[in-house]
Amino acid sequence: MNKIVAKEYLSERVVRFEVEAPLIAKSRRAGHFVIVRVGKKGERVPYTIASADVEKGTITLVVQRVGKSSEKLCRLEVGDHITDLVGPLGKATDIEKFGTVVCAGGGVGVAPMLPIIEAMKQAGNRVISVIAARTKELIILEEQVREYSDEVVIMTDDGSYGKKGLITAGVEEVIQREKVDRCITIGPAIMMKFVAELTKKYNVPTVASLNTIMVDGTGMCGACRVTVGGQTRFVCVDGPEFDAHQVDFDEMLMRLKAYD
Amino acid sequence: MSDYLKTERAKEWRTALRASLKNKDRVAIPRVQMPERDPMVRRHNHDEVNLGLTPELAVGEARRCLDCANPTCISGCPVEINIPKFIKNIERGAFLEAAKTLKASNALPAVCGRVCPQERQCESQCFYTLKLNKEPVAIGHLERFAADYERESGQVSIPETAPANNIRVAVVGSGPAGLSFAGDMVKLGYDVTVFEALHELGGVLRYGIPEFRLPSEIVDVEIDSLRAMGVKFITNCIVGKTISQEDLVDEGFKGIFVGSGAGLPNFMNIPGENLVGVMSCNEYLTRVNLMQAADPDSDTPVYKGRQVAVIGGGNTAMDAVRTAKRLGAEKAAIVYRRTEQEMPARVEEVKHAKEEGIEFFTLHNPLRYEGDERGRVQRAELQRMRLGEPDSSGRRRPIPIEGDTVWLEVDEVIVSVGVSPNPLIPQSFTGLEITRWGTIVVNEDTMQTADEMIFAGGDIVRGGATVILAMGDGRRAAKAMHRYLQGEG
Numbered sequence: 001m002n003k004i005v006a007k008e009y010l011s012e013r014v015v016r017f018e019v020e021a022p023l024i025a026k027s028r029r030a031g032h033f034v035i036v037r038v039g040k041k042g043e044r045v046p047y048t049i050a051s052a053d054v055e056k057g058t059i060t061l062v063v064q065r066v067g068k069s070s071e072k073l074c075r076l077e078v079g080d081h082i083t084d085l086v087g088p089l090g091k092a093t094d095i096e097k098f099g100t101v102v103c104a105g106g107g108v109g110v111a112p113m114l115p116i117i118e119a120m121k122q123a124g125n126r127v128i129s130v131i132a133a134r135t136k137e138l139i140i141l142e143e144q145v146r147e148y149s150d151e152v153v154i155m156t157d158d159g160s161y162g163k164k165g166l167i168t169a170g171v172e173e174v175i176q177r178e179k180v181d182r183c184i185t186i187g188p189a190i191m192m193k194f195v196a197e198l199t200k201k202y203n204v205p206t207v208a209s210l211n212t213i214m215v216d217g218t219g220m221c222g223a224c225r226v227t228v229g230g231q232t233r234f235v236c237v238d239g240p241e242f243d244a245h246q247v248d249f250d251e252m253l254m255r256l257k258a259y260d
Numbered sequence: 261m262s263d264y265l266k267t268e269r270a271k272e273w274r275t276a277l278r279a280s281l282k283n284k285d286r287v288a289i290p291r292v293q294m295p296e297r298d299p300m301v302r303r304h305n306h307d308e309v310n311l312g313l314t315p316e317l318a319v320g321e322a323r324r325c326l327d328c329a330n331p332t333c334i335s336g337c338p339v340e341i342n343i344p345k346f347i348k349n350i351e352r353g354a355f356l357e358a359a360k361t362l363k364a365s366n367a368l369p370a371v372c373g374r375v376c377p378q379e380r381q382c383e384s385q386c387f388y389t390l391k392l393n394k395e396p397v398a399i400g401h402l403e404r405f406a407a408d409y410e411r412e413s414g415q416v417s418i419p420e421t422a423p424a425n426n427i428r429v430a431v432v433g434s435g436p437a438g439l440s441f442a443g444d445m446v447k448l449g450y451d452v453t454v455f456e457a458l459h460e461l462g463g464v465l466r467y468g469i470p471e472f473r474l475p476s477e478i479v480d481v482e483i484d485s486l487r488a489m490g491v492k493f494i495t496n497c498i499v500g501k502t503i504s505q506e507d508l509v510d511e512g513f514k515g516i517f518v519g520s521g522a523g524l525p526n527f528m529n530i531p532g533e534n535l536v537g538v539m540s541c542n543e544y545l546t547r548v549n550l551m552q553a554a555d556p557d558s559d560t561p562v563y564k565g566r567q568v569a570v571i572g573g574g575n576t577a578m579d580a581v582r583t584a585k586r587l588g589a590e591k592a593a594i595v596y597r598r599t600e601q602e603m604p605a606r607v608e609e610v611k612h613a614k615e616e617g618i619e620f621f622t623l624h625n626p627l628r629y630e631g632d633e634r635g636r637v638q639r640a641e642l643q644r645m646r647l648g649e650p651d652s653s654g655r656r657r658p659i660p661i662e663g664d665t666v667w668l669e670v671d672e673v674i675v676s677v678g679v680s681p682n683p684l685i686p687q688s689f690t691g692l693e694i695t696r697w698g699t700i701v702v703n704e705d706t707m708q709t710a711d712e713m714i715f716a717g718g719d720i721v722r723g724g725a726t727v728i729l730a731m732g733d734g735r736r737a738a739k740a741m742h743r744y745l746q747g748e749g
Contacts, residue, residue: 253633
């Protein structure tokens with residue numbers, strides 16, 4: 001169980017793993033996440049499932065090396081086993097025919113966006129994907145995004161690829177150009193905060209997929225709580241996706257630094 | 261008294277033992293005191309506080325038991341242990357036999373001997389309590405003694421199991437309800453598989469109750485004994501998520517017992533509750549117990565607050581505040597809105613906490629928390645309370661004293677004001693009846709749900725219960741599911 005069958009570097013700090021997990025592959029839907037633990041002293045960390053292959057019985061995780069736990073995971077090689085892998089957790093993405101959908105993914109957030117882009121397209125939406133990163137090397141999965149998108153807008157902070165500017169500039173350009181019925185955003189909390197502020201201005205219903213600190217991930221500890229519309233909600237069982245216009249991102253940003 | 265209990269009591273050795281000492285002399289023996297680790301030492305480590313009885317102390321205490329013709333103590337035990345039989349076995353020095361007696365009705369005697377609120381169960385129904393107005397026989401201490409003696413002797417007996425009937429039953433959750441159900445069903449010959457969502461087995465026994473009250477080694481041994489009887493355990497598998505209700509049916513499971521336990525922690529919805537450093541007791545205890553966050557080699561972090569306030573007066577609050585002290589808190593305090601008298605925590609836990617230097621702010625209730633510029637909690641405003649008339653729970657209602665508030669400097673707040681049932685099964689199963697509190701509706705005698713093949717027990721049914729009540733549910737469910745699967749109802 002949990003054997004790594006493929007490993008690929010998408011950029012210097014971003015690794016794509018294909019892991020044996022037949023039961024999860026079968027039951028997962030777009031938007032679901034898993035909890036991963038590496039080593040007997042390891043931490044339980046949530047990762048959104050990027051894709052799954054039911055026949056091969058594998059799921060794909062895209063991991064950015066940012067701290068001790070992701071570092072440990074990224075050191076694993078093909079043939080190694082992940083100590084513990086459990087899921088699928090959370091609620092699946094709300095997929096229906098909305099009309100035109102903008103999928104705004106930043107950095108490694110493009111990976112969990114991929115199954116949503118695919119599902120939105122299959123549901124009959126016009127899908128415009130806006131993918132962004134600091135610089136060209138950090139733009140990941142472009143080819144796969146293109147496969148299911150009607151249009152792809154690429155933004156880099158330094159202008160080394162696509163257009164120069166932040167993700168919000170790319171999203172705003174689309175909104176100003178045509179009617180957008182829904183926006184989905186996945187990426188760093190600060191990025192989602194600004195995307196939400198922008199789409200609120202234009203009254204575009206927006207969903208953000210939140211990645212908070214979790215311990216058990218199964219609705220027990222409450223570490224993942226966020227304030228949505230003035231109420232405390234739990235990302236692991238009520239989310240991970242919420243109405244982005246209702247999320248208190250400032251509080252979420254503060255809580256993400258709890259153990260820094 | 262049942263015929264079985266009568267026959268057991270009439271056995272020659274029991275009769276001889278009763279005759280060996282006059283009741284007058286038995287009742288003159290003072291109740292044994294549990295040897296404890298020095299509070300000044302133990303508040304700096306995680307070693308178990310209660311040290312257990314020596315054989316001499318245990319035999320002496322066992323002599324106090326009058327081996328009553330009508331053993332009322334048994335009616336106080338949710339799993340109906342044959343209490344006089346195991347105690348008299350201790351009196352005659354047959355310690356392994358005593359352990360066997362316990363294991364006939366209780367899958368986890370070493371656990372129950374440690375964490376059961378005996379003072380409200382068997383010991384509250386003891387002849388000494390009811391008729392003599394004296395301290396009851398220390399049934400809990402004796403239970404622990406017999407279970408520990410067996411484990412340490414290396415001669416652990418595996419209860420006999422009926423021949424395999426090859427009927428598969430599934431258990432959701434490996435906490436006390438699930439383990440007790442699994443133990444009874446495997447004895448009846450069923451093919452039992454327990455599914456656990458976490459990476460370790462034991463449920464609340466693992467993530468909730470700290471090492472100093474229930475060493476994890478004890479839980480391991482009890483689970484190993486179930487494994488030896490044939491129970492299969494699968495970790496990292498969430499029924500309703502990883503595998504569905506239909507998957508279980510397709511796999512040939514004929515009965516399902518849901519013991520999925522507690523879920524989302526309750527908060528008070530007061531300002532500042534989401535500040536950094538404010539957390540649920542579930543989070544705090546899970547980090548320390550399940551994830552071993554206090555171990556420097558563990559990747560999981562935990563706050564080691566210097567001034568810690570724990571909100572609540574239950575056993576979990578006591579576990580959290582005593583853990584905080586052990587992690588180095590200079591000040592660790594309980595903040596509780598009623599008085600010590602109304603506290604739901606066991607008397608022993610409150611006593612231990614006090615000995616370890618825990619402060620008690622009773623008749624205080626938090627109103628708000630304030631933090632620094634980085635969002636870290638700095639202080640708590642507490643409302644002073646007084647007691648009014650009794651409420652529906654029979655406890656006197658706490659009433660705020662208008663305008664009387666006080667600020668408490670804190671750098672960590674642990675909220676321990678109860679939990680809601682785990683939402684995963686109610687969200688993902690069909691055919692169950694769910695209350696508006698999220699608990700599963702069952703027939704109280706059989707623990708059967710609206711779906712006849714599904715039974716449930718423990719916190720998912722009760723909302724919040726004790727280990728032993730959950731175990732009692734597991735036993736009742738096993739009995740009833742057995743009848744159901746044998747076509748007798």
